[in-house]
Amino acid sequence: MRIDVVTIFPGYLAPLREALLGRAIEAGLVEVAVHDLRDWTHDVHQAVDDAPYGGGPGMVMKPQVWGEALDAVLAADERPARLVVPTPAGRPFRQSTAQAWAGEQRLVFACGRYEGIDQRVVDEAAARMPVDEVSIGDYVLVGGEVAVLVMVEAVARLLPGVLGNPVSAEQDSFSDGLLEGPAYTRPLTWRGLSVPEVLRSGHHGAIARWRRDRALERTADRRPDLLAALPADALDAADRAF
Numbered sequence: 001m002r003i004d005v006v007t008i009f010p011g012y013l014a015p016l017r018e019a020l021l022g023r024a025i026e027a028g029l030v031e032v033a034v035h036d037l038r039d040w041t042h043d044v045h046q047a048v049d050d051a052p053y054g055g056g057p058g059m060v061m062k063p064q065v066w067g068e069a070l071d072a073v074l075a076a077d078e079r080p081a082r083l084v085v086p087t088p089a090g091r092p093f094r095q096s097t098a099q100a101w102a103g104e105q106r107l108v109f110a111c112g113r114y115e116g117i118d119q120r121v122v123d124e125a126a127a128r129m130p131v132d133e134v135s136i137g138d139y140v141l142v143g144g145e146v147a148v149l150v151m152v153e154a155v156a157r158l159l160p161g162v163l164g165n166p167v168s169a170e171q172d173s174f175s176d177g178l179l180e181g182p183a184y185t186r187p188l189t190w191r192g193l194s195v196p197e198v199l200r201s202g203h204h205g206a207i208a209r210w211r212r213d214r215a216l217e218r219t220a221d222r223r224p225d226l227l228a229a230l231p232a233d234a235l236d237a238a239d240r241a242f
């Protein structure tokens with residue numbers, strides 16, 4: 001997969017080159033290119049924003065600069081691309097979104113700032129490629145860069161070879177519709193707190209049942225919406241007894 005990010009703050013994307021994802025890039029499992037939007041300005045002030053038509057607070061990012069930038073970035077590789085535009089007004093980005101995007105050959109992320117990007121950039125792009133306007137949560141950030149870091153990590157970890165132990169991607173929180181339960185490691189007792197006995201019993205059936213019960217308990221407590229959204233056949237009799 002090739003990932004391109006266009007932003008006026010390229011430095012914000014430096015963390016993509018760290019740790020697990022950095023190693024995946026070095027291993028050639030994923031390519032990442034970060035581009036400075038200002039490279040496609042032509043005025044001395046390198047203007048990327050202007051006042052909003054219709055008035056209102058803040059500034060809007062200019063369509064001409066974005067149009068030239070996206071044309072150039074898309075032309076740099078023949079693989080078909082999906083354009084992703086983070087915005088507070090987007091459809092929710094979920095694990096299912098990450099799973100769908102993990103199958104793409106190419107993702108191009110457009111990081112807005114100010115009050116966002118002129119809508120015509122999205123509308124014009126949508127005439128020639130798939131475009132997703134997505135939100136990573138119900139809170140307002142200052143720009144799209146942090147959202148891109150979140151989404152790139154969620155997608156990249158699903159790519160073959162990126163995670164050391166691929167099984168864990170399948171056993172993700174949300175992959176079975178429930179939150180993950182508590183996890184423990186050594187020491188057996190820490191500050192007077194011990195590890196639940198069952199986890200040391202060696203009884204794999206009992207351990208699986210205990211873990212499922214803790215996941216159900218936590219989901220009911222913290223995300224009842226997820227529980228309500230489970231398909232009817234997702235809970236077996238033992239689950240219902242819980």
Ligand SMILES: Nc1cc(-c2ccc3ccn(Cc4ccccn4)c3c2)[nH]n1
Binds near residue numbers: 145
């Ligand atoms: N889940 C999300 C995504 C964002 C996000 C993504 C991109 C941009 C580009 C600019 N802003 C600031 C801004 C503030 C007010 C209204 C519009 N935009 C962004 C915010 N916030 N929260």
